[in-house]
Amino acid sequence: MVSESFGNFDLVKRVDVSYSPIRVSKWRSRVTGLSVVHIDYEAPIVKGYFAVATEIFNDSGCPHTLEHLVFMGSEKYPYKGVLDNLANRAFSAGTNAWTANDSTIYTIATAGQQGFLQLLPVYVDHILYPTMTNSSFVTEVHHIDGKGEDSGVVYSEMQGRENTSGDLMALRAQRAAYSPTSAYRSETGGLMEALRVLSVDTIRDYHGSYYVPHNICLIVAGKLSTEALLGVLQDQVEPSIIQHGKAHGPRPEGWKRPFLETPSVEPPVIRGLHSEVVEFPEKDESTGEMAMYFVGPSPKDQLTMKAIDLLGIYLTDSAASPLTKEFVEIPSPYCTYVAFYEDTRSTFSELAVYFGSVPSEHLDTLDERLKATLQRIVAEGLDMDRMSSVIARDRLKLMSALENSGGDVFSNVIINDFVYGDSEGGDLDKSLGEYYDVLKTWTSKDWTNLLSKYYDAPSRLVVRGKPSAALAETLEKKEKARVAAQVEQLGPEGLARLERELAAAKEEHEKHIPEEVLTSFPVPDVNSISWISVQSAKSTPSSSAAQKSGSSELEKHIQKDATPLTMQVQFDHVHSDFTSIHTLMSLAQLPDDLRPYAMLYQMCLFNSPINRPDGTRLTHEEVINALDKDTVAYDSGLGMDGVFSELLRVSIKVESTKYDSGIAWLRDVIFQSEFTKERLEVTLAKVQQSIPEMKRDGNSVTRSVFNDLAFDSTLTSKNAGVTSLMEWIPRMAAEVQENVQGVIEKLESVRRLITSPSAFRFSVTGNILGLPTPKASLAANFKNLAPAEPQALRWSSDALTGLGKNPAKKAVVLSLPTIESSYAIHASQAFVGFDHPDSAALRIALEVLDGTESFLWKYIRGSGLAYGANMGLSLESGLVTFGLYRSPNSYKAFQEAAKVVRGLCDGSIELKQTSMDAAQSSLVYALARRVASPGKAAITSFVNQALKGVSQNWEQDVLAQLKAVTPSQVLDVLKRYVLPIFDPSASIAVVACAPGKADDIAAGLTSEGFEVERRTLEVDATELEVVGSIEGSESDDGGSSSDSSEEHAHLDVHPELR
């Protein structure tokens, strides 16, 4: 092998992925031991995953608390938030991180390479030399406040998680499976009682042992020059490692590789059937959860790991798969979903089977039922036709994912390889290999042997999560008693001292980042971003008659197909192996009483029997199996790309060679589906069973009540909100029992109305130039559509209520017994239209308020008033919103936000150029990300031109407008559009909160001038008989991905994805 090096870095291993133009190179410094993996592929976004193997043998939460402290400042940059401030300037939406059971991963994504390389040494400085001060420990990890209550960012986070069913069950499983010497037993997030006694010195020691260069791997995914990357590390990172005396080469003496050279290497010992019951606090005792665990193969056995993955898909992935059919797709389901998971460990893997929302009466017996079913499958053998379609489809999905995300698809594989793989790169080849060709040759016997060996093993661990209302009460009482004792013990003096310490710690963090630290970091050139080009052409009934001549390659190609079309179709070509066909049908002409039936019609698509025009009838299972064979993805939903929800969208993605059959499917699904009593029952039962779970989600309840207030009954999508579902799902379930024919007739009326010729719009995206006749198949399959121009689009602004158009005075405070904090939406009306002259300035203004490390971040999140505070803007409805997520008291957070906005408007809070720069740069990232893959770029081209009525490359146009926005324009739009949110005479509000908080919040809003209406959402035991999530549908680059929606929203930063 040719040895290659660059400065201190030697090439350890290079793999060219055989099935995609991606090259993976692993480098390591012979001086410091620092590892770097570059996953090289074409993409406008560069991503970083900086991994540390973090093993811990107790529940102190050192890995997780340290993860938080890393963001509090570093040796060279000793300011809280400086990293995100600089990240924003580097065309990024900020940093993130997560702590898993075996590693902590720090992430960053930037548009273009320049910003990434600038930020890299700053980020690594934070990881290697975080300040870890006492004061950051106090605010970020744990403290006792002046009232004697325990708090701190990590503490509150774990408080929100520790007693949830998921965490309780996972921890119980870890304790039951692993020996006391194994690190896999630990709660790496930190248990509350351990966090209460944790000291910053313990975290510092932990950092000293594990955050060493030979235990860190910088994974970089995307297009950038490897020399430039290694150059930055060589010149800006390595010298400081050497200076700190931490350069001991790849394998210092005495170093024990985490998990592999420690007692954690031992696999779990489970003897026979080991069963555990965990109670979790829940007032509604109707449903619990169940998990089963098995010990799986070594992660180095890639073939078996892949086979297990495919087996799980075969068993559970659709309504036609054996376990879903038996456990979920029945009128009284045993659970709302069953899923298989595999987790990589040192020399083995953990296999889990998880059942969601299990009615309590089935909790004790469900595992035996599964066992019997699996044994029956083993005895009967697999449906090999279906298995071969599962394999083929999984391969296509991988190809499609590679097209959409490039080498980023491999980031998890590379993280696992770093933690567990051969340090000389010996496993990398196999990890990046593909095993479909081998697995295609497997017989039914091979598969059933695998199933018996791993999932019918005599050794199994079953964990049952049982809801307990009594436990909810005891926990509350115990916690109150503990705090009372703590207050007693501390005494007034002790409390006063803690209060002072907390205030001092907060003050230290308010230390401003010197402007020159920020401005010395240049804002990269927007021209450094490469955009994916899309060729676009439109065919309308009139244009195809007139045969207007177009000049582009695509237009010529479309014209070559002389078939006249009766409908309007937009073609958007990108470099791709796939083609997606989308139909959008207007719901505008539906009478209001049919709108819930339109929702039901949508739920039944892809899930019902079909009578094909040639006379054959396919059962719903045959439909699903055939669709799985012929398509890569199929999906339906309201709206496209997060806008225009009054369009019912049905999408199918196929390999380009299957274009004709994709279109035929689309026609059959829309026109030929048959509504049967049995399928309607199952569809409604699944949604009904999921309603209790939806009611536990304060955020979606708030959103649902808000939509009820702001939009009238002509907005179909309102019927998808939890408060609407609570009303119409039981009603319709009863109607199906009493008069199914009546329901079917209404569904047929819906179909008739939304399939009238003028209701249709068509979009074809992907590899159009590769289609010999792009129009012929559309014409043949939709020949029943008479020529018609599409009806005018209905905007959500057309469905605003009086309060939605002119928000004023009204506030709803809803008591929700299933939550502990509060959630809020405050809204005012700005303007409607995607090309409004104020929209660029308003976008900047909102970003200035709620971007990472911005004003709301500091004043609200930073001071513990809410976990999240976001501004929202819908250019379709004109509503501009301020939202609060998990707030102890939303009214206090509202007051604080009002202070900030007023302060900015009256000049008492300065709007600095650096805030403007940060907002502009992070919007650059957001816009680039919207069009970062061929699939997204093609859909955006359609949505921009055909729906939003703006230019094809609107994102790039907006970029130029953003650049031109001045601080005075931002202040102007703040005054005109944002300030009104905090003025009761121009705004409305919806709050969902724990019953104990409702009085306070309502009183606060009343004192502000709102007319407060109190409501209560009861948890009604009788409606909780069944369980399920609304049919989750496929959507990779399909229309409904919400991340690219017009809503201006932020993920909360640093959530632990575990």
Ligand SMILES: [Zn+2]
């Ligand atoms: Zn955290």
